[in-house]
Amino acid sequence: MKKLNILNKYISLQLLKIFIIVLLAITTLAWLSQILRYVEFIIEKNRTINEFISLTILLYPWLISIIAPIAFFITCLFLLDRMLNDSEAIVLYSSGISPLRKLKPFLAFGLAITLLIYFINILITPWSMKEFRDKITTLKTDVINNSMVESKFISPEEGVDIYIRNKENDNTLSGIFINDARDKRNDITYIAKSANIIKRNNEISMVMNNGVIHKSQKNIRSKPIEAINFDRYAINLSDIYKENHDILYKPSEKPLMDLLFPDKNQNFNDSYLNKLKLEAHMRLSNPLYTIAFMLIAFNGMAINLIIRNTRIKAIINTCIIAFSVKILGIYALDLATKNPSISIALYLIPIVTIMIFGLNIIYHSSSVYNETKTQRDQV
Numbered sequence: 001m002k003k004l005n006i007l008n009k010y011i012s013l014q015l016l017k018i019f020i021i022v023l024l025a026i027t028t029l030a031w032l033s034q035i036l037r038y039v040e041f042i043i044e045k046n047r048t049i050n051e052f053i054s055l056t057i058l059l060y061p062w063l064i065s066i067i068a069p070i071a072f073f074i075t076c077l078f079l080l081d082r083m084l085n086d087s088e089a090i091v092l093y094s095s096g097i098s099p100l101r102k103l104k105p106f107l108a109f110g111l112a113i114t115l116l117i118y119f120i121n122i123l124i125t126p127w128s129m130k131e132f133r134d135k136i137t138t139l140k141t142d143v144i145n146n147s148m149v150e151s152k153f154i155s156p157e158e159g160v161d162i163y164i165r166n167k168e169n170d171n172t173l174s175g176i177f178i179n180d181a182r183d184k185r186n187d188i189t190y191i192a193k194s195a196n197i198i199k200r201n202n203e204i205s206m207v208m209n210n211g212v213i214h215k216s217q218k219n220i221r222s223k224p225i226e227a228i229n230f231d232r233y234a235i236n237l238s239d240i241y242k243e244n245h246d247i248l249y250k251p252s253e254k255p256l257m258d259l260l261f262p263d264k265n266q267n268f269n270d271s272y273l274n275k276l277k278l279e280a281h282m283r284l285s286n287p288l289y290t291i292a293f294m295l296i297a298f299n300g301m302a303i304n305l306i307i308r309n310t311r312i313k314a315i316i317n318t319c320i321i322a323f324s325v326k327i328l329g330i331y332a333l334d335l336a337t338k339n340p341s342i343s344i345a346l347y348l349i350p351i352v353t354i355m356i357f358g359l360n361i362i363y364h365s366s367s368v369y370n371e372t373k374t375q376r377d378q379v
Helices: 002-044 049-085 088-094 099-140 143-147 256-260 270-285 288-302 308-338 340-378
Strands: 154-157 160-167 172-180 186-200 203-217 226-236
Touching: 002 049, 002 099, 049 099, 049 288, 049 308, 099 256, 099 270, 099 288, 099 340, 172 203, 186 226, 256 270, 270 308, 270 340, 288 308, 288 340, 308 340
Parallel strands: none
Antiparallel strands: 154 160, 160 172, 172 186, 186 203, 203 226
């Protein structure tokens, strides 16, 4: 019993080390591929590298929840292959330890990862994806960074021209020129040394300092231009820049309870309601692939496989089986988008896989036990 405990601790520690390395490697590669689409967006918005990283790092929990089952499958394959290569599997087989006993640390670690994915899917991912959407929306509606471009005339609305000579890091603007020709009777020009944008109660204002206001009538050219000096003057820009405060979150950005029980007051159409339900089924069914993939790897690499030269073939066959199961799940997901009643297949595919390969391990464990018992009786 003591030897089995030592074996379980050894395998669990190896699984933990390999899994962390594999998960970080694959997730980082996937993260890099995802953030490339936002590089140009961040550059256009004149944002810093720290803001870029703080934004895109929010994608990590979502990527982990998707990649973790695959990373654990690779971890099991790698560890079992190494145990065969180092003759550890041969020693365990010769000592009469059944596949079911060898499975214990793999199963315990797989269950822990499954629970972790459920935790991420239910609590972490909805929060991080919502934060990501909020930050993206804030960047898109940021008046200072989107519209106040240095040393360039911009026209956010017909009849309005704005020029900013310089924009400081604290969002202080200097060298302000604003010409407002929207009024049919008067042209108004604002010139100021500096200004700040203030957002309050869903209103956007520009507070200008040390400037002058020029007002002229369009139809009476002979009348002199009125000039009013000011130390501090505020103009309302809310009619020019309208912020969108109603964000329509994607299903992946909603909490699980909102997916299962949508707000009836929102009057969502049937297509959107189906997407919400499907997202909930995906979050609840995807973690099951962790156990399914682990059992596939264990069946392919740990049951009576003690000859070294058969490892390559076993790895290829095991990968093909796991890949086929995942493709079947993706196909079921595609069918469920068109017919929601097929959503049950999202659970059945990993559950049936677990049952088939789990029963196969139990069968081989009993065979090993009977064979060992027979040998001992003969002795």
